[in-house]
Amino acid sequence: MKQTVETKPFSDQKPGTSGLRKKVPVFQQEHYAENFIQSVFDSLEGFEGQTLVVGGDGRFLNREVIGKVIAMAAANGFGRAVVGQGGILSTPATSNVIRKRKAFGGFILSASHNPGGPNEDFGIKYNIGNGGPAPEKITDAIFARSKVIGKYYTTDLGVLDLDTLGEREVDGFVIEVIDPVKDYAELMESLFDFGAIQGMFRSGFRMSFDAMHAVTGPYAKEILERRLGAPEGTARNFVPLEDFGGHHPDPNLVYAKDLYDELMGPDAPDFGAASDGDGDRNLIIGRGIFVTPSDSLALLAANAHLAPGYRQGLKGIARSMPTSGAADRVAEKLGVGIYETPTGWKFFGNLLDAGLATICGEESAGTGSDHVREKDGLWAVLLWLNVLAARGQSVKDIVSEHWRTYGRNYYSRHDYEGVETEAANRLVDGLRAKLDTLPGPKINGLTVSAADDFAYHDPVDGSTSKNQGIRILFEGGSRVVFRLSGTGTSGATLRVYIERYEPDPAKHDIETQAALADLIQAAEEVANIKELTGRNIPTVIT
Structure with missing residues (x-):
């Protein structure tokens, strides 16, 4: 039987580049996961009687939230939930099942490459009917709804058996457990x-x-x-x-x-x-x-x-x-x-x-x-x-x-993880403020040919996405890019991308960090990374 549960909004449910990611204790707050799931449903139309695919990577809290998604899908009017056995379904496999079954969409419960456990990371992402992540117009609507939500819908489906392959029906709602690999x-x-x-x-x-x-x-x-x-x-x-x-x-x-x-x-x-x-x-x-x-x-x-x-x-x-x-x-x-x-x-x-x-x-x-x-x-x-x-x-x-x-593109990414958010924003704002003055002068002996804050104009739907990363291009094809990541769960991750193109095969065997040394120093000089973040070295270099 459908149940209506009164709730109050949370202010921090803005999806990042890959859904909503927070620490497990955040998701364990009363109504927290349910609020976000209902905000997704409230932002969609036309799913009455349709199929919803649900899966995850098996991390801590996976089974519990899968149960919540399925119960709420039933209460909101979906006709069938397709779930991977044991709650397991990789992200690309979920996309494939959505497409193959012509499902309305699907939930992926994962924080991807982030650590898992009782005090680590969890995430919820919604994918649309083409099998891909929800576009910005939907994630923006989800966030807007999450700020005003006052109730969510769920139902009692009894004990949810995720380990036995096959179908079972509860009050007209079908739960199908599938082999996640086949x-x-x-x-x-x-x-x-x-x-x-x-x-x-x-x-x-x-x-x-x-x-x-x-x-x-x-x-x-x-x-x-x-x-x-x-x-x-x-x-x-x-x-x-x-x-x-x-x-x-x-x-x-x-x-x-x-x-x-x-x-x-x-x-x-x-x-x-x-x-x-x-x-x-x-x-x-x-x-x-x-x-x-x-x-x-x-x-x-x-x-x-x-x-x-x-x-x-x-x-x-x-x-x-x-x-x-x-x-x-x-x-x-x-x-x-x-x-x-x-x-x-x-x-x-x-x-x-x-x-x-x-x-x-x-x-x-x-x-x-x-x-x-x-x-x-x-x-x-x-x-x-x-x-x-x-x-x-x-x-x-x-x-x-x-x-x-x-030719070879020498390339490296320097990550500064868990940077205090205000400091990271100051760094990026400072770069934006001097973009117009960067071209022309030299930085660590390198001449800047152009600098901008990348904006994307989608050639298919005409939409525009601004402030996607600060690019500093140097003469000769080298560049440095600064971007704040949207995949973490605490603080901010500053990513610095360094690239040099080398067409000469005689110069293709230089150690990468050595080949990029002058650009790495230029990145420090233009962004004042050490001063603004307090970090002397990156957390991770890839």
Whole structure:
């Protein structure tokens, strides 16, 4: 029976680039999760009797909030909830299920690459019917509603069994528990040459995949080991845990250092990869070489035609603004469009739906294509395996050949995590205030050619998104970008992106931080990072 619960608004429910993320104790406040969920429903129309997909990455609080979402969906008029067994459903798999089932939309319960546990992070994100994250017009409406909400609707569905596959009906509302891996694995099999990859593994090819005790563990076991024949043990840390084993499920060189060290060691496997908390990010490492996400995007775009699902060629390539320009040169050579968007996968959705882009990527380890409407960590790993099988070369040889053809974009991101929010805002406001005066003078010996606060004009719907990151461009093609991240749960994360283009193959073997040293110093001088944040060094360098 439908129940109406009186409530009061919370002032802090503005969704970021990937939904609402807060610490677990915040979500455990009475009515907090329910308020946000109802605000989502109140911002939508036309879902009476429709299907809602629900899943998450298995982190602490996952099952409890899934129960709330399903009960409230029933009370608000949905006709069916499709949920992954055990509450598990990766972000790209959720997107796929929404699209395959022609569902109205879906909830993804995750804080992605952020840590999990009773005092760590949790998140709720709503995806629309195309399988992608809700666009800004919807997230703005959700926030507006959350500030005035006075009631929410729920119902008693009895004991919710998330572990038994199949359907059950309660008062006309259907709850369907599905295998979280099956549909996704079948989609991957339709895109890639599994036979060629199987042959590569049979020939002795060795790989290490770190699922980081997060959601891609079951997917990696099924696809890599069972379907592709990789040796047992190829997928490690494959059991999803509520606290990710006490580790930070972010596939970068800091939190996946053991994998990096293994690939740089004397008996390194041929290929190493990792994915994050909800399965939408990836880390790619070859024997003796780390492939930056920006380079990985460019390399996959240049070689995508080697996979059956992309033999017809690419319609276009899209990248987030902070991502390096490496993909731009690939697009130019292929004769296809290149699109520069703000950070946040939702900005790629219109381009993909309109058939303007096929492959998209972000420097923060997110890569994907038009097969779903989310970035997809395991998809990127499988495309790399397809390329390796087709070319018969090592990762290092493929990367080196790419640089000789297109030039190398030396690239690094410096993160200052947990910066006091007011200090971070002062830094960004200070940069904005002097944008007009930056071009012309030299900073640490480098001449500024242009400076702006990036604004995006969507070529499909005509919408404009302003204040998406401060860009300082130097003569010769180098640049520094400053942006405050929208994926954290406490304080602010200042991200500084540093890039230099080097066309000369004789200069492609310089250590990255050394190659960028003058730009790193220029970034400090122009932004006064140490003075304004009190930080002498970044928290994370990737």
